[in-house]
Amino acid sequence: MKFSLSWLKDHLDTDATITQIAAKLNAIGLEVEGIENPAEALAGFRVARVLTADRHPDADKLQVLSVDLGDGQPLQVVCGAPNARAGMVGVLGTPGAVVPSNGMEMRKAAIRGVESNGMMCSSRELDLGDDHDGIIELPADAPIGSEFAAFAHLDDPVIDVSITPNRPDCMGVYGIARDLAAAGLGTLKPVADRVHPGAFACPVEIRSDDREGCPAFFGRVIKGVTNAQSPAWMQARLKSAGQRSISALVDITNYVMLTYGRPSHAYDLARLNGAVVARRALPGEGITALNEKHYLLDDSMTVIADDNGVHDIAGIMGGEHSGCGEDTRDVLLEVAYFDPERIAHTGRTLTLTSDARSRFERGVDTDFLAPGLEILTGLILDICGGEASEAVHVGAAPAGGKVVRYEPKLAETLGGIAVPDEEQRRILTALGFEIATVSDGGADHWAVTVPSWRPDVDGAPDIVEEVIRIHGLDDVPSVALPRAEGVAKPTATPMQARERRVRRAAAARGLNEAITWSFLPMAEAEAFADEPLWVLANPISEDMKAMRPSLVPGLLMAARRNMARGASSVRLFEIGRRYLRGNGGASDERLTIAVVLAGDRTQRSWQSGKAQKFDAFDAKAEAIALLETAGAPVANLMVMGEAGAQYHPGQSATLRLGPKNVLARFGTLHPRVARLFDLDGPVVGAEIDLETIPARKGAATFTRASYTPPALQAVSRDFAFLVPADLPAGELVRVVKGADKKRIVDSRLFDEFRGAGVPEGQKSLAIEVTLQPVEASFTDADLKSVSEAITVAAAKQGAILRG
Template sequence: MRFTLSWLKQFLETTASLEKIAHTLTMTGLEVEDIEDKAQDLVSFEVAEILETAQHPDADKLKVCKVQTKSAIVQIVCGAANARAGIKVVLAKVGTLIPNGNFKIKESKIRGVDSFGMMCSYDELLLGKDSDGIIELADNAIIGDSVASYLGIDDPVIHINITPNRADALGVYGIARDLAASGIGQLKTLEIPSIKESFETSYSLDVKDDKACPLFALREIKGLKNKESPLWLKSLMENIGIGSISALVDVTNYISYSFGQPMHAYDANRINDGLIVDASSSEISFMALNGKEYVTKNGDIVIKDSKEVNCLGGIIGGQNSSCNENTTNILLEAASFSSDYIAKTGRRIMVDTDSRYRFERNVDREFTLKALDLATHLIMDICGGVASKIKSIGISTLPVRKIDFSSDFLKLKTNISLDIKQISTILQKLGFLCVDKDDSIEITIPSWRYDVSIKEDIVEEIVRIYGYDNIPEVRLPFANISRIVPSDQRRLSDIKRLLASSGGYTEVVTWSFMDSQKAKYFATLKDELTLQNPISSDLDYMRPSILPNLLAICRNNLNRSFHDVSLFEVGPIFQDTSDRLINSVCAIRTGHTANKNSHSDRRAYDVFDIKADMAIILNSIGIDIDKCQIRDNAPSYYHPTRSGSLCLGKNVLAYFGQVHPMIAKKFDIEPDILTFELNINELPLRPEKYGKRSEYATSDYQMITRDYAFIVDQSLPVADLLNFIRGVDRKLIRTVDLFDIYSGQKIEPSKKSVALSVNIQDDNKTLTESDIAEINKKIIEGIGQKFSATLRDS
């Protein structure tokens, strides 16, 4: 919504500054988006007069002008065809910044002739597209004055954002009402003129659908002369950017912007018999004012005569009945259309007009006939003519809506303490009718406030006028944040933080759907997971895994020569349509662990890096990855011999390893891709300790280390050996670590050598040789019995 300061002051008596008005508008919920004050932008430009001109000695199209400024006569070289002696012009002196081009005027020589300034065109001042000649000001312009008032741009333009519920603020009068209620001046009394009605119109009116059009009124005006708008009206239209067209069109736009009531004027001589208003049930071609042809559909509100469609009601008029400079008789329309019908048609034909914008948010039906009188008065005042009586069909009043409201309710919702009288004063300034009772107010809602229907709406009206900054501060009760945030949400945050900080990953967020042609490589497609109305053809299936989306991002990075990529995402995956949401953490790595440098070696990422990243996550929730089982049953999109599943008992916590080369090739990826997919749902929740930690314990007794090398079957998982040894004596055996695996000479082809280091310690005494021998015996005999393993000799 755009309007000027002078327009606002037509309805508001105020001496407040522009800054104060803008601040108050924002504080009452009408956010000021921008204030455009062209007078400030052009303050350094002044009125000057060309005294004489002479032909440039070395250029046929240039003239040497003697220009009278406020303080002196200066010489300026000008190439405009209309530069001549005796005209008043807009002068940019030396040092002035030109808006179009953003350059400063300097003393210069043009083809050898000195020039001390520039005479400007509308285009150079960003005031229009006319660049053929310099601006010619009126003869009464005073030399040395700032040019803003002479150009009609000394009226600041205010641009505010209107929320969808505030249809009343789509008129300057409604904005003035809010400002007056906020203490910024006094709202002027709106006088509705009495129109001398000279005759009965012979044009008929028929409204076929009163649901689509609850009220339609027209008035015929004869003997007028459509002409250019007076300067005050023309300036208003030009300043808000909609442009001045003719007096008839400008008046209807003025009423629309002043009071939020769109109007339309038909050339009566181009209308056959009368107007019919109907929600069309047939397809009819219609040439609109914007030069485009539309075909009406069932549900469109059309205004037609006996031969053709003349207007798409509430949206846009037609060329066949439009007014022009030859128009002498008009039918002036003011109506109220259903917002549902207007919105449906507007979306279908994709036409955005000021009329549609207002009707979609509802217009004040009780003001419609008043707007018709106001427009008639203005048209007759500017264009002359005589008016007929109003012909209307429909109801111009709305049902009375009332709300009982108490000050206790305001206190309950906002902690603001106002008595009944104070509340009534605020609401009455906004146009609400208030009747005070013993402990409450009976509030009658005005016709222009469609958005007010419940007591909470009344609270909002009071608070925005009383002032949001006057709401008392109330300290919130202390709360333990860790108890407020659910543990599963905290776990997601912790996992993200660990991967980003410890793992060096970059988090990404991708769509929860993907290309079904890619999804089939990661799961069996199910009809219930196919999108019926995808946003694009390659996003038509709910993702069964996050991995394919990460592979697509990885490919894009590789194509841009980023070869070391580490990405992760935390989000849902979909295996069926059940209510159980599966949250997954998926991460991928490719490339090398470090950039090339002279201080350390670098290596390519391998499966152990991925396993270490999983270990960090598991350790954060109290799970030792070495106590989990690793099995070779990863999905088919993993490399068959470089992948596995991480299990805790019967539950599969994660899949990890290298992506199958054939799958990587489907995504146009050549290097090896390492990944893991962690099922968060299967992770046990860590017991809440709320800041408590286990007691830190140390031992004063020496730790003993023993190394073992066992010959075992090639197929035996090393983790089974580690877990067995830990269980031999959980009190004394502190750690068991793998430090070598060997197969080759002196080892049978089906066997391998596994070297382990075992740390043994007692917290209460120094271990003796017999103690160590006993543990040593349990380890060797147990390994031999359980796994048919033997100690390696050398």
């Protein structure tokens, strides 16, 4: 929500500075995101008079001006504007000034051989309008040499306030002024109470056939308007709010919305036919909205229509067909109340946002329909002229006036600070609450009537919040929680301790931690979903609609952003929860760590000029290292396939304890998935389910055994086997290691060969086996026994010992 200081002071009588206002807004919970002063961008631009204008000697379309800044030392300026002439007063940008429209810094320069000491400026160059046909012309009595920003009254700071969803009353400048007045920063000016009785009966029938979606529809006709430009003061206010001026009628409706939080709409009466009705849309109906996009509607949506069809997506956006233009002479005004849930549903379904929607779906003031219509009417009559009809009031908005039982002592009980009763009464009254003291036989209490513009206030705790935030959140004392005497006991659960160990290990391995959203766009979530997704009924946006079934998509999107900004190598990890469907469709949240590696694994080599890329074995190494840190028995892990459709077949696998207990999956992302995330080159990843790792036996009292090196030297033996070409090497290594668990302490693959001497459809795998004697050195018989056990175990996998 943006607004200028002068706009705020139209409704708040205050002498506070912009700094004081910003500090108070932050103190009462209306966070100031920024303050901009348009005058700062116009530093160096001054009012100047053109003394002479002569033709440039080497350019037909340029003139050489002599410009007076009031100091008696005329400057020479080259100008190409057709309206530049002797005697006119304009705006000169002096050397050192920065042009707001393009950021160019002005300097002395020679233009076609003639020195120029600045630039005479147009409205577009100063970001003051779209006019670029000539330079700005100021009144002849403008003070020569003065700062242009001061002369044009542009020294008006703009405040940008972040409004939380629970404060629809502050979606207008008047509501913000009310809060500041209650906080003691001035006096709130009353809303003008001006009624326009109407000179004739409304010639258009207005009704609501959808009382659920549109309980109240107020309107009237104004004939004989002139839809020219709105006044400069209104255009300046709209610009401060980030709105562009369109026409007087449109600007007035926008101004009322931004001032009072009351959306409205003006229809060109000549483009309407028959009664104007709020109703449900018919299946198959469509409308081209003011944003020039066509929307297909359904019967869950409320629309404003006439005999010809739909003219307005109610409460969200008007139609292109019935909008007001330069030729509009008669208008129908609409000031209605629309059901917030209906507006939110329609906006989500159509993926259509607007300023009106943001206010209606939060809840507008239910008692401000008639006053809003009168304010709108008055502005149109004053600016556009014309004659108003009688107002038509159809239906009524939901009744306000909710009464809350409140005891002043709750401010201290719930808010932590004792606020005198009279101060609480003053604060609540200033915010628009009405207070009555009630005696019910016991202690007196207050019956607090909630104002119609505060739909967020439901009970006594909400009243406490209002009192405390206006009285001063900074005054709430900081009180430490009670602490038991003695030595503190550990509070981290085994899973929390595991999470901390894994996080430190990942960082120590050179991975950068990322924290991504728990929500994903549908396409990215579906790419990693092995079962139906959890989809939000009321998402923040379409890009945050599905609960993440995996942490990898969020990391891939982070990798894409980093690589788009020039990063050559991305190494990311994240620890968080993914959201699956458990037995019976219940929610199953799984604590997970995910790793994504993209780009270059090494820097470019001076020999080849190329960098090595990440591959599936890099992902496997990260997965095994993190599993070991988490306490998994990595020596017993089985490498098996079926990593999922998200991974490249043949370049991915799972790590399991037994055939069914999947601890992790890793590998190269499928090219289709990489393309979905706009990532080039191989991208590898790994994902570990920390909750599937079995706890160590006796973990609660576990202490690491002291290191005792073996007294006897280990012995290594090499074995070469012929195996089927499709047998995973890891399976053979695992089987060989388990052939004699008492004497074999390790086994590893050190060679794979296919070619001459190896039959078609087979491969040769060479495995080094490490044997560790314990009580006595191995005899030949011992070694022969172990070799036979290895050969027998390997044979069960189809392996034959090579001769």
